[in-house]
Amino acid sequence: MSDLAWIDAAITSARPQAVGALLRYFRDLDTAEEAFQEACLRALRTWPEKGPPRDAASWLIMVGRNAALDGKRKTSRQAELPPEDQISDVEDVETPMAERLDGAHYRDDILRLMFICCHPDLPATQQIALALRIVSGLTVKQIARVFLVGEAAMEQRITRAKARIAKAEVAFEAPGPVERSERVAAVAHMVYLVFTEGYTAGWETAQTRAPLCEEAIRLSRLVLRLFQAEPEIMGLTALLLLQYSRAAARFDPQGAAVLLDDQDRGRWDREAIGEGLALIDKAMRHRRPGPYQVQAAIAALHARAARPEDTDWANIEQLYAALEVMTPSPVVTLNRAVAVSKARGPAEALAMIEPLETPLAGYFYWHGARGAFLLQLDRKAEAREAFNRAIALANTAAEAAHIRGQIDRLQADVTAAG
């Protein structure tokens, strides 16, 4: 591996802590990012010779802080100095005590940096774009590629999102326990959004969006390192690992989605599954269940089944029932119904989802599941109608192709019978 690749990895891993600390010093995101950028440029000049320092984050914080203060001094003739109270705690720029200064704060620094991306006024896609830019350090070009938009459009979107959070009041004091746990919950949700943005992509975009899933797993591990005893963060990390473990088996070579039951389980990532299972083990010990833990437990039951017929559907149904209580939603009920159909047959499952027609009439999966239940009940005409509605609502070509496959099978049955 080249020096540059190593330095890149060192900078990427140090970034949340360094930008988080610089944000606390300067209380301004743009200044913090510019300071970090300058520190990175200097790192690229000095690290290849001397090797990365043992504590890359502290190095980048110190160098970035000094560079930004130098910059401020140089421009001070033209521009006003920032208010004294904003720079008073960074007067002594020569101090070699960056590590001690930052050590006590670094958890809240990283949390704050992630939290500002979760502003409730920002739509999900902007939260994701902002997190990728600010926390992960992806370039605007990389983010634009992920979202399949032009670079200029993405630049504008990020600038607008930044302007919005600049106006928002972000507390720079260390948060109290309640506020901290609220921040952790918001950040967990944002990390989950980053993941699903990558994971729900169809085959055409799965390759370009895979980095989103990997980045979300990295961020989730980072949050868990900061909050080691939080069972929901263990659950979130486990959930992401277990879902992503199936990435290589989700599409066939033609790009059609492969159902869980039909996936080649040999292509599931055993390392990711092992880590996910270990984390659920740890989380369960706390006996404080939450939605991420329950979803992870469901994914774990799938991961543990060597063959589809080994799947513990009765247990999965119970977990979905628990999830229904924690986060009631017709989609959760729909998922539960799928488990019911496996555990106790399609009739009960169909009865469970019929009342959901109003909320889910425009939902691809409702029609798809309904069609599948009807087909199992041998109500072919109704099944065909449901599948046709599903195709009309498919979000991706892969979804449509999958339903078309079901209809073809139906057609083949009819032909064979006729």
Add this chain to the structure above:
Amino acid sequence: MLYAVLCYNSEDAVFSWTAEQDAKVMADLGQVQQRWSHKLGPTARLMPTTAATTLRKGDPPLVIDGPFAETKEQLLGFYLVNCDDLDEVLTFCKELGAANPGGAYEVRPLHFFSNGVLPADAVSARVSESA
């Protein structure tokens, strides 16, 4: 003499490697392991410290989430190697280090060793056991 070689590195950095970077390091390490295979005992790569649990002995014992020590570099794996002397085991470490820059190796001679009964597929067996 049997030595444990304990591998420390910043796991933040290691887990920021891309899949390709990780695969390259593992392949390079594999070559070193191949050269030393006649002297190598058990070799392990550990999951990240987020998967760790610590039991602090006491009455009652205290179970804590996370690794034993919060350090800048974490214990990420280990080797057991049978070497003639410290020089030789340091040579092994230098070769490992060339394949996997960053971090440190701690060399600890062993007082006691039992070969144990671990099956080679114990890691994946844990995954596929039915719930």
